[in-house]
Amino acid sequence: MPDLQARPDLTSPDHQRYLAALSQVADPEIGENIVELGLVERIESLPGRLCVTLVPTSLMCPMADVLVEQAGEALRAMVPATTEVEVDIGWDAQWTPQRMSPALRERLGW
Amino acid sequence: MATAFHGALMVWACFGTLIALERAVALKHPATWCVPLLAGLGAPLLLAAGPAAAAWAWGLAGCGFVAMYLGVGSRHGVSPHLAVEAAGACCWPLGVWAWAWHGDAGAVSQAGMAFLVLTIAGERRELAQFVRLPAAARLGFLLAAGLAFAATVWRCVLPARGAPAGLLWWMGSAALALWLLRFDLVLRAWRDGGWRGHTARCLGLGCLWLLAASVLSLAAPGSPAATAAPHLVLLGFVFSMVFGHAPIVLPALARRQPRHTPRATWPLWIMGASLVVRLAGQQLGEPRWLQAAGVAHAAAILLFAVVMAAAMPPRPPSLRPR
Numbered sequence: 001m002p003d004l005q006a007r008p009d010l011t012s013p014d015h016q017r018y019l020a021a022l023s024q025v026a027d028p029e030i031g032e033n034i035v036e037l038g039l040v041e042r043i044e045s046l047p048g049r050l051c052v053t054l055v056p057t058s059l060m061c062p063m064a065d066v067l068v069e070q071a072g073e074a075l076r077a078m079v080p081a082t083t084e085v086e087v088d089i090g091w092d093a094q095w096t097p098q099r100m101s102p103a104l105r106e107r108l109g110w
Numbered sequence: 111m112a113t114a115f116h117g118a119l120m121v122w123a124c125f126g127t128l129i130a131l132e133r134a135v136a137l138k139h140p141a142t143w144c145v146p147l148l149a150g151l152g153a154p155l156l157l158a159a160g161p162a163a164a165a166w167a168w169g170l171a172g173c174g175f176v177a178m179y180l181g182v183g184s185r186h187g188v189s190p191h192l193a194v195e196a197a198g199a200c201c202w203p204l205g206v207w208a209w210a211w212h213g214d215a216g217a218v219s220q221a222g223m224a225f226l227v228l229t230i231a232g233e234r235r236e237l238a239q240f241v242r243l244p245a246a247a248r249l250g251f252l253l254a255a256g257l258a259f260a261a262t263v264w265r266c267v268l269p270a271r272g273a274p275a276g277l278l279w280w281m282g283s284a285a286l287a288l289w290l291l292r293f294d295l296v297l298r299a300w301r302d303g304g305w306r307g308h309t310a311r312c313l314g315l316g317c318l319w320l321l322a323a324s325v326l327s328l329a330a331p332g333s334p335a336a337t338a339a340p341h342l343v344l345l346g347f348v349f350s351m352v353f354g355h356a357p358i359v360l361p362a363l364a365r366r367q368p369r370h371t372p373r374a375t376w377p378l379w380i381m382g383a384s385l386v387v388r389l390a391g392q393q394l395g396e397p398r399w400l401q402a403a404g405v406a407h408a409a410a411i412l413l414f415a416v417v418m419a420a421a422m423p424p425r426p427p428s429l430r431p432r
Binding site for chain 1: 132133135136137178179182186187192195233236237239240241242295296299305306309358359361362363365
């Protein structure tokens with residue numbers, strides 16, 4: 001899991017369930033899941049609506065659309081059918097290696 | 111006509127269209143679709159109206175391609191990998207300009223290779239940001255890419271004094287190939303099964319072809335075999351990258367995930383074997399071998415298209431046209 005101490009908005013039990021679902025989605029090139037990679041920027045749970053924002057690691061690669069679709073599918077499988085799931089890319093946020101989980105950072109030599 | 115200009119068609123019409131299409135899908139700005147459209151339009155214009163009309167289309171497309179990078183860089187900041195990809199983008203209009211202005215075949219060939227090699231190397235460097243790279247590796251990548259780019263600008267702007275620039279280009283290419291073989295994250299998976307192992311094997315072999323072309327050009331410049339070096343880059347390096355990336359990029363473009371098949375590696379080996387035949391044919395001066403190699407190159411590409419089409423699952427009923 002990523003270093004959630006630094007991101008208190010993702011530490012609630014509900015958020016943990018959503019993160020567990022999102023961890024089924026792997027980046028196709030690296031083979032690691034998007035939670036470990038630190039691509040989940042924000043999860044907002046509202047009545048009847050679940051909004052997730054992912055951070056892009058590439059600005060010029062069409063792969064982001066695939067991740068958005070797969071993340072949406074993973075979340076829809078765990079929420080009631082009446083809940084609307086929105087997954088977006090937050091183009092203003094910037095990915096850095098510090099966003100990766102401590103375990104993955106160690107594995108990749110950080 | 112198409113045979114005489116097959117290099118220009120391959121680089122600007124085929125790869126220019128594909129790469130610009132990939133960028134347009136990612137950027138989602140309506141204006142960006144003009145770039146792949148113009149790049150693709152260059153091919154029928156070349157056949158119908160001649161090289162001048164095609165040069166206009168490809169030149170405008172190349173400028174549009176550079177503008178895409180300027181837009182992204184100004185909005186999100188410049189990173190080392192974006193800078194290298196942007197340098198590759200600049201080689202597109204530079205090569206078209208050299209083609210239209212002085213027609214030096216060596217300069218045009220070098221610009222076409224630089225466009226593709228720097229674009230691919232920049233993409234691989236982007237992925238390498240997940241691993242901790244030594245400071246020397248980070249600097250080394252920029253120096254190698256900078257050398258390749260500077261040599262290409264020199265070759266295109268001063269073709270009459272461009273011979274040393276050709277050697278500098280191959281030095282930069284060799285350094286980039288060695289860098290990718292040592293630091294590319296995905297190459298760690300070459301023993302894996304599935305698409306991940308397939309991609310790693312394609313990328314690894316592609317880098318070896320780039321290294322082979324560079325070493326051949328540096329060790330025996332002007333030799334018959336060295337004249338095959340651009341083929342080793344454009345068919346060996348670039349098509350290996352295409353074969354390796356297709357299973358990853360297709361789901362983004364076609365919205366369907368191809369099923370893994372070991373047959374997807376066959377085109378890689380056919381392309382490799384045909385390049386060896388080409389090298390031998392050049393060295394021995396055997397035109398029949400070159401013809402056979404050309405047929406086998408085409409067969410490898412065609413086979414890959416067939417294998418990927420067969421690997422695509424049926425379209426879900428909800429997506430079928432009614």
